[in-house]
Amino acid sequence: MYPFEKIAILLAFVSIQDAQSANILAILPHVGKSHFLVFEPLMKELAKRGHDVTVASFFPQSDPLANYTDISLKEIAEVRKEQINLQVFDKPNKIISSLGLQNFVTQVFAFQPLSDLALKVCSGLVNLPPLAEALQKNYDVVLIENFNSDCALGLLHVYGVNAPIISLVSGPLLQWSYSRIGLPDNPSYVPTITSRTSSITKFLERLENTALNLYFKLWFRYATQVKERAIIERRFWTKIPDLDILAKNVSMMLVNTFHSLNGVRPLLPGLVEVGGMHIQRKQEEYKHTSPIIPQAVEISIETCNVVI
Template sequence: MRTLAILLVAIFAVNVQSARILGLFPHTGKSHQMVFDPLLRTLAERGHDITVVSFFPIKNPPANYTIVSLEGLAAQGVETIDLSYFDIQNKLLNSLGIEKIIKQIFDFQPLADMATAICSNIVDFVPLANAMKKSYDVILVENFNSDCMLGLIHVYGLKAPYISLSSSAMMQWSADRIGVTDNPSYVPLVSSEFTSQMTFLQRLENTILNVYYKTWFRYAIQMKEKAIIEKRFGRRIPDLQEIAKNVSVMLVNTFHSLNGVRPLLPGVVEVGGMHLDHSRKPIPHVSKYFVIA
């Protein structure tokens, strides 16, 4: 009987199949990639065949971890934020009550220029083209300021389901693609300081920016990226907004105890803290002497 059990275990162990996974991460922000790298490395260590397209290739990758480095295609975003910017106040705008609105709008604008510039470069990048000509079981795509990779997935005819990864809370233009409600009367924008309990004026500001960001993303990024791809490959492609709705699952770097309760769907999974190193030493016992009032 023991021999039969061992034989069955051996048969099933041999029959285990790993997945071929493609990871597409076109953003130049180091902090974003730091969230995804532990997941990608763990998948490889558990036997999956991983191909990762990124501006920040990891060091000492596992044997079944293939790197397609985007280094050199754009300047990397490492330690580029001048925090003194947040101390500067405009008295006129502040007196009118619109300073925070203007700041949020201007803070997002560089993301559009960054997205279209990177898209213009990667459409001609041969190593990326070679990687996307292979077949995969699942595709992981960063969801932040660009949908260029989604257009390329369509161009190269990849049929694998794709999973969207966000290193932050859900962006304003992300909710629609998976059918999540983002009613601005009680769902604050990722760029705001509001909670779900907002005053009338805060709700008004939240609503205005909600409409603005969605319009901005569509015309300043999506439509331009679509034009870049069509010009490069000489043919029309579907609206990137429609391609984006084919997402199967969205992993979001939030957790309701910290980010607040949101109306989500089963297709949206909160994975806040998945990048943390749990092998490190636990918090010292001295912490028990601190009391949260």
Template structure:
């Protein structure tokens, strides 16, 4: 987990932390409570079929069109994963018990699902919500916090190009942005809302409205890798948070590095 160091540090500083995830701690701190999702669904890291890339179809080999189709296809599995986890999480006993408590702040992964936001609303947990994103901002994420995602100079997460873009790349980028927003809305968000309302037997606030009510968004990006873009105070880039403290290089290796650099400079 990218944000595991943050959660452990909160517990280390005396906060009572309850974490629901697929990756429970082996030796959690005293005031750190794990709610394990292990077993309710596959986490998607068991296998990966490379044949789709090694033997592309005729359409996939067509310039530009193949690239667009590839990007659209890569998102499809995310919908099934989100709905599968949501349908089981809403009735997961450990999670239901934890949601009966009140919290000072709630941290929620904001990748391909808004199911947990709906559950927070159902259980009347009114604490501020901090969204976590362990990758770059998704096409449906930026506008929630008020950040611009203008396709003329901000490339979508799946794009193979970055700014500055050509006119054709901007057209492709605009199409992908619109498509992905509509895809997330109708393939995931609307269906998750229907799952929650059916399970609890009542209407809830639109998940899109709940998503726009977040107080802060922490994103696992950094300008040196993801490029510079306009941001708002509510979006904070925390790329590298998962990295531990640096270790000192042993003297033998340190000396060798210096000698190699000196040799290369002399040769040049």
């Protein structure tokens, strides 16, 4: 073998870098299983690719999976079946209906129970030893559900977790989600999550949508964020930044929407639509095409400079 060939081979070996797995923490603190079913395929795919995934949720795996570690939250709150009280629609208040406010009032009260649930779960999270132990480790990226609570963001700050944070949204964006990544939510044409339509054209629709947009932001701010911050500070005897400020440090959002169904909206690179991420393809289709999940994973993690 000629000397230059030996050098070429040596340089080839030197240029090869070992693939390294990422250490990933996912905190999914909502008791509704429909939310977890959206995120579970992503967690499993990350573990399947060789990454170490630690998942704190109310739905631990029944069978152990390689590279997948569960932190069960079952002891801090009861897992609920998600239900809708149809009597609100069948038996509307006559006075409110006569004023044309039935739809507005129905949407206002739809989210009320979620703040009480968030505070109960947060009170349990701050006193859960397995989660405290997990938060003391080092991570390359943290995945957190963005729904009715920001308690996990406060805990990350308390334990000094400095990894990039990716927010996961199981459905359309919530009214308090837009500002976290600087996304416009002009109520004149962007409907609230409880809206009955994906397009707003009439003046009264815009008026109602504007009022709901403002209400939901104030509700989440004072019924959830402020109280969760107080729970964390009482537990750890330390002051923490406003949860709304911590929420704006997220690196990106994965949202379970798709423009053909949810309407065209102005987006930013920090928001990736992964609508249908949880839908499993047929086995014969999966063999010949790239699955949906890996593509979403590559887009999201690479943006945070963590190659999956």
